[in-house]
Amino acid sequence: xxxxxxxxxxxxxxxxxxxxxxxxxxxxxxxxxxxxxxxxxxxxxxxxxxxxxxxxxxxxxxxxxxxxxxxxxxxxxxxxxxxxxxxxxxxxxxxxxxxxxxxxxxxxxxxxxxxxxxxxxxxxxxxxxxxxxxxxxxxxxxxxxxxxxxxxxxxxxxxxxxxxxxxxxxxxxxxxxxxxxxxxxxxxxxxxxxxxxxxxxxxxxxxxxxxxxxxxxxxxxxxxxxxxxxxxxxxxxxxxxxxxxxxxxxxxxxxxxxxxxxxxxxxxxxxxxxxxxxxxxxxxxxxxxxxxxxxxxxxxxxxxxxxxxxxxxxxxxxxxxxxxxxxxxxxxxxxxxxxxxxxxxxxxxxxxxxxxxxxxxxxxxxxxxxxxxxxxxxxxxxxxxxxxxxxxxxxxxxxxxxxxxxxxxxxxxxxxxxxxxxxxxxxxxxxxxxxxxxxxxxxxxxxxxxxxxxxxxxxxxxxxxxxxxxxxxxxxxxxxxxxxxxxxxxxxxxxxxxxxxxxxxxxxxxxxxxxxxxxxxxxxxxxxxxxxxxxxxxxxxxxxxxxxxxxxxxxxxxxxxxxxxxxxxxxxxxxxxxxxxxxxxxxxxxxxxxxxxxxxxxxxxxxxxxxxxxxxxxx
Numbered sequence: 001x002x003x004x005x006x007x008x009x010x011x012x013x014x015x016x017x018x019x020x021x022x023x024x025x026x027x028x029x030x031x032x033x034x035x036x037x038x039x040x041x042x043x044x045x046x047x048x049x050x051x052x053x054x055x056x057x058x059x060x061x062x063x064x065x066x067x068x069x070x071x072x073x074x075x076x077x078x079x080x081x082x083x084x085x086x087x088x089x090x091x092x093x094x095x096x097x098x099x100x101x102x103x104x105x106x107x108x109x110x111x112x113x114x115x116x117x118x119x120x121x122x123x124x125x126x127x128x129x130x131x132x133x134x135x136x137x138x139x140x141x142x143x144x145x146x147x148x149x150x151x152x153x154x155x156x157x158x159x160x161x162x163x164x165x166x167x168x169x170x171x172x173x174x175x176x177x178x179x180x181x182x183x184x185x186x187x188x189x190x191x192x193x194x195x196x197x198x199x200x201x202x203x204x205x206x207x208x209x210x211x212x213x214x215x216x217x218x219x220x221x222x223x224x225x226x227x228x229x230x231x232x233x234x235x236x237x238x239x240x241x242x243x244x245x246x247x248x249x250x251x252x253x254x255x256x257x258x259x260x261x262x263x264x265x266x267x268x269x270x271x272x273x274x275x276x277x278x279x280x281x282x283x284x285x286x287x288x289x290x291x292x293x294x295x296x297x298x299x300x301x302x303x304x305x306x307x308x309x310x311x312x313x314x315x316x317x318x319x320x321x322x323x324x325x326x327x328x329x330x331x332x333x334x335x336x337x338x339x340x341x342x343x344x345x346x347x348x349x350x351x352x353x354x355x356x357x358x359x360x361x362x363x364x365x366x367x368x369x370x371x372x373x374x375x376x377x378x379x380x381x382x383x384x385x386x387x388x389x390x391x392x393x394x395x396x397x398x399x400x401x402x403x404x405x406x407x408x409x410x411x412x413x414x415x416x417x418x419x420x421x422x423x424x425x426x427x428x429x430x431x432x433x434x435x436x437x438x439x440x441x442x443x444x445x446x447x448x449x450x451x452x453x454x455x456x457x458x459x460x461x462x463x464x465x466x467x468x469x470x471x472x473x474x475x476x477x478x479x480x481x482x483x484x485x486x487x488x489x490x491x492x493x494x495x496x497x498x499x500x501x502x503x504x505x506x507x508x509x510x511x512x513x514x515x516x517x518x519x520x521x522x523x524x525x526x527x528x529x530x531x532x533x534x535x536x537x538x539x540x541x542x543x544x545x546x547x548x549x550x551x552x553x554x555x556x557x558x559x560x561x562x563x564x565x566x567x568x569x570x571x572x573x574x575x576x577x578x579x580x581x582x583x584x585x586x587x588x589x590x591x592x593x594x595x596x597x598x599x600x601x602x603x604x605x606x607x608x609x610x611x612x613x614x615x616x617x618x619x
Contacts, residue, residue: 002026009056009080009107020057020249024049027079028277030087036297039417040090040098043275043285044143045075047173050247051141051270052076055169058256059137065109065125069118069142071099072290073171081107091417093593099421113421114389115359116149118142119168123159126166137260141169145336148358160237165263168238171246173274173285233267242269247276286339309471315445316408316467317342319452319481320379321349329377330456331355335364341381341410361386365393365405372403377456381408384424384466385415395434398462402436405462406455412441412466413505413555414585414599419592425585427466428503429560432533438463438486439532441504445472447530454483468505468555470595487534491543495523497617499547501540503529503562506553506583506604513609522617532562537569544570549616550580553604558584581612 002019003026005011015023027049035042053076055066061081068074078096079087083105089095097104100112110121122140129136146152147170159166230240241259245251252270259266274288275281280300281288293304324330324346336359338344347354357363361382368378387394387409398405412424431439438458442448442465451465492507493514502510507528514524525543529536544550550570552563563582570578583604590598599605603612 003030003079003084006080006084008082009061012053012057012080015057017249017253020053024053024249025277027053027076030079030084031075032278032297034088034090035291036295038088038090038092039291039293041072041075041290043281043288044072044173046276046278046281047247047272047274048073048141048171049076049276050249050252051169051171051272052080054249054252054256055139055141056080058253058260059139062106062109064137065122065139066107067110067118067122067125067138067140068100068108068112069140069146070115071097071112073141073143074100074112077107078105081105091419091592093591093597095592097419097592098417099419111421113419114386115146116142116152118146119152119155119159122166122168123155123162123164126164127162130165137167138165139167139169141171144170144172145359148336149360150362156233156236156238159265163237164265166265167259168265168267170242170267170269171272172243172269173272230267230269236265238265238267240267240269242267242271244268244270246270246272307471309474310445310477311471312445312448312467312469313340313342313410314345315448315472315477316381316410316452317345319449320408320456321346323453323456323481324350324353327377327456329375331371331376331378333357333364333368333371333378333380335359335361335382335386337381337383337386340383341408343381361390362393365390366397368405369393369397369401369403372398372405373401377404377406379406379408379456381410383422384409384412384427385422388426388430391430394431394437394462399434399436402461404459406458407462407464408452408455409464409466411469413468414590414595414602415469416595416598417592420589423585423590424466425556425590427464428532428554428556428562429564431464432562432565433560436461437533440465440484440530441532442467442530443502443504443507443528444475446475446477448472449477450482450484453481454486457483458486466504473505473508484530487531487536489527489529489531489536489539491525491539492528493524493526495525496547497522497549498524498613499527499543499550500524500553500609500613501527501529501550501566502553503532504555506555509599509604509606510553510609512606513613516606516610517613517617520614522613524613529562532565535565535569537573540566541569541573541575544578544580545573545575548578550578551609551612551616552580552582552584553609554584555599555604556584557587558582559587561585579616581616583608583612 002023086096091098100108102108102111118140122138126138233240241255274285295302331353332343332346333355334341334343368380371378409427415422431437442451448467455463455465500510510526514526517524552566554562561584563584567580585602
């Protein structure tokens, strides 16, 4: 087995082309074996096997710097850079990350969890190289999906202007997580796949060769240039090579070796196939973008048992579809995540009222603001961690103008195996400080459907509701939807010794903790706050003053979060006799792992609430 002998990229250098091809197949086999048992991002990595081999074969890594975008395409890179044996620990607590991590390997030059960052990062590294008078190559690898993000174009613009010596690899597989959207993607797809284009371009090349009159040659060359898919990049002062079959080592290696000695902005356009080498993934790369459980190797059929409890994402989507039937103002917006947010279901029913702007959250938010000025009701469904990318747009374009945009924040709180780049733990803190913004979180899947209606019917400004990844808690679902009163919480349990104020998915653990505390003779009042902003001070402050001992629990950061809001309200009222213990995410980035382990680690699970409740009640 060749793969077993590859402990670093240096071990590739002595291999022949045929041995590199064999290595590629071995890597696919190993990826398949591990990922069928340990879930992770699947199809994108099968498409980048040859690309990773070629890059490490041609360039002198880690001296030369490879800057990968996002990380969903970098598992082969991990296998070649000393992490082969650790690969079965992928995305598990204490194991290696599913993304790029500088702390994990010197070959991971720049951390990557969110999209469209690689070109700007590579530009920074290349510019520092020039300032320090050093000599190494810098190569950014970005997918065509990542290229739909505005930051990628900003970096291309700057790199061309600076005339920076760097290489950009455009890994074009016509997909991001869902099919890549946008005019730019359509342009590439049209040029690369249209046989008429290929015939015309070949004819133009022959015309350049055969025309005798020297005066005619510039005209023929302009014809060829006009047909070349890289014209846009060359206008940005990048030298364009491609398109090249990115799954063909014999095509890739000569190009990479040829550009290695060039000293200018270069873009190499490679065409790769998601899921390559595994037929089920090749035929359904969306399904196999990421696998969430074990599956049968021969067929690709999932072996995971389907839960009878609905996912929060599905409850959101189905509720929005039902509401949109009677309210023609409702439109759905996503930033390249129709499947992840459930809006693909909305799109199937209301295709003309669905908008996917690509991996461009800033555009999504301002686009929603524009829609809101016309009396439509835009619902922007964006992962909590990705909404961070559009913070200025939230303030400047939505909240200052007090526009009625509804934000559905999926994957809020700790998300498990995706780790620190994807934990949606900052939203309470970064949203509640913005004037005009309403922020709420449901205790379970039933309350979520009522919050969707609340958000859609709220017309006094922006409103956000956040909900976790995965399945609900298994409560009955009401047949009738109703809007919740803005800023009002609810008492779920009465007690005299302790007040537990919980928000979102920490409400049910708080109820479990109260039941356990009862066995120790401690009675606790449990409140579902529902709203972080406006906080229900009329309900919470009298209870806090009466009981005097308060625990707040949230699946969000402690600094500036929900507990801080409660503490501020108590302090502003001058209630000096009230003791408050806040439970939440500490001032640290939480690593990846299963959510139960992470909840315990952060001290926000049932056992932690019991421990703190006993301490507080007995002192």
